[in-house]
Amino acid sequence: MAKRKSQLVMLDHSKAKVMLLQKYLEKYLNIIANDGFTKKINVFDLFCGEGVYENNGEGSPIAILKTLKDLHFINKAKNKSITKVDLFFNDKDESKISKLKSIIDEKKLHYTDFGKLTFSSKDYKTIIESLAGYIQGLNNEKAFVFIDPYGYKEIRASEIKKLLQSKKSEVLLFLPTQFMYRFNEKGTPEALIQIIEELVDIKSWKPSLSVYQFIDQFKDALKNYLGRDYFVDTFSIEKDASTVFCLFFFSSHIRGFEKMLETKWQIDDDEGKGWSYEQTGNLFAVYKTNPLEEKLISLLSSNRKIHNGDIYEFTLRNGFLGKHATEIFNSLQANGKLEVLSTNNEKVRKGAFYVSYENYKSSPQKVYFKLK
Numbered sequence: 022m023a024k025r026k027s028q029l030v031m032l033d034h035s036k037a038k039v040m041l042l043q044k045y046l047e048k049y050l051n052i053i054a055n056d057g058f059t060k061k062i063n064v065f066d067l068f069c070g071e072g073v074y075e076n077n078g079e080g081s082p083i084a085i086l087k088t089l090k091d092l093h094f095i096n097k098a099k100n101k102s103i104t105k106v107d108l109f110f111n112d113k114d115e116s117k118i119s120k121l122k123s124i125i126d127e128k129k130l131h132y133t134d135f136g137k138l139t140f141s142s143k144d145y146k147t148i149i150e151s152l153a154g155y156i157q158g159l160n161n162e163k164a165f166v167f168i169d170p171y172g173y174k175e176i177r178a179s180e181i182k183k184l185l186q187s188k189k190s191e192v193l194l195f196l197p198t199q200f201m202y203r204f205n206e207k208g209t210p211e212a213l214i215q216i217i218e219e220l221v222d223i224k225s226w227k228p229s230l231s232v233y234q235f236i237d238q239f240k241d242a243l244k245n246y247l248g249r250d251y252f253v254d255t256f257s258i259e260k261d262a263s264t265v266f267c268l269f270f271f272s273s274h275i276r277g278f279e280k281m282l283e284t285k286w287q288i289d290d291d292e293g294k295g296w297s298y299e300q301t302g303n304l305f306a307v308y309k310t311n312p313l314e315e316k317l318i319s320l321l322s323s324n325r326k327i328h329n330g331d332i333y334e335f336t337l338r339n340g341f342l343g344k345h346a347t348e349i350f351n352s353l354q355a356n357g358k359l360e361v362l363s364t365n366n367e368k369v370r371k372g373a374f375y376v377s378y379e380n381y382k383s384s385p386q387k388v389y390f391k392l393k
């Protein structure tokens with residue numbers, strides 16, 4: 022049977038997907054491999070494909086291997102020893118796995134002192150349970166799982182939950198949201214019902230007006246389903262005006278989650294779609310509301326005492342970074358709208374908000390905020 026064109030030639034949206042995977046892995050591996058605590062990192066690419074496409078585009082396994090190789094040599098040059106990283110590549114299609122093996126050999130992409138390299142040609146469905154069990158049993162080890170199917174029919178939210186439950190893993194899932202959304206418009210088909218049914222009562226699922234609205238609704242449903250122990254964010258990739266894919270990122274660690282958000286903002290900034298905050302309140306500025314500013318103001322309007330740690334977590338859960346909240350607070354403070362007080366109710370130095378991971382860990386209640 023002739024292969025579909027989109028599965029043979031690496032298209033731009035696939036490049037964007039692999040770029041996000043690679044940039045995130047660089048950050049993740051660098052931090053975890055040097056944390057002095059983790060004994061080993063396990064990276065699983067469950068739908069890995071053949072590695073190199075006919076147009077020489079490089080797929081996820083090559084991105085993973087190159088990232089690991091770079092990390093290894095950078096650390097070696099600095100005389101630093103790093104944690105071993107075991108790689109697991111799986112694809113149902115045996116011929117793809119054998120092609121991948123020969124590319125790795127030919128291009129010398131892996132050395133035994135990096136860690137173990139394992140291949141398998143199994144159906145995702147048959148390995149997910151044992152993989153979840155394997156991750157559960159890890160001791161002082163971490164796992165990163167990349168799930169990149171052609172469609173969405175095979176994937177279940179409950180499987181993602183199982184992979185995350187040990188709190189030792191992060192999951193990156195790529196889904197063709199546009200196709201899911203299209204089906205959603207026409208009336209939800211069986212396969213979409215199954216994945217959504219796990220998340221919400223299907224009767225409360227609203228038809229979406231755009232694919233982006235669908236992604237938001239789907240993300241919120243995933244957040245509710247997984248609960249507050251987990252962090253979920255998305256990165257959308259537009260292949261063309263009518264085709265939007267989406268990467269869903271899941272983590273049980275706020276630090277890993279922050280790295281993912283940093284990667285996402287880094288890519289957005291490079292493409293000019295990133296953060297642009299225009300201060301409001303300026304007489305001459307066109308009034309423009311920033312979505313994070315709106316959310317922060319609404320949070321601070323509640324009767325609860327909101328500390329720096331709350332702001333950090335809230336900001337990340339909404340897909341933004343601590344520096345974005347700080348920028349907004351700087352502006353609110355400059356316009357006399359924000360008061361920052363220490364726990365003994367003393368005014369704090371201007372511009373000090375303590376919205377960072379370090380403060381979140383060491384002093385999440387250093388200061389609290391009041392709207393004036």
Ligand SMILES: C[S@@+](CC[C@H](N)C(=O)[O-])C[C@H]1O[C@@H](n2cnc3c(N)ncnc32)[C@H](O)[C@@H]1O
Nearest residue numbers: 068069070080081112113114144145169170171
């Ligand atoms: C979208 S491609 C993966 C592309 C790859 N991650 C990359 O970046 O180049 C999906 C792959 O999943 C494989 N596949 C399809 N169904 C599968 C299943 N049930 N279990 C495991 N692999 C499967 C296909 O052979 C195909 O190579």
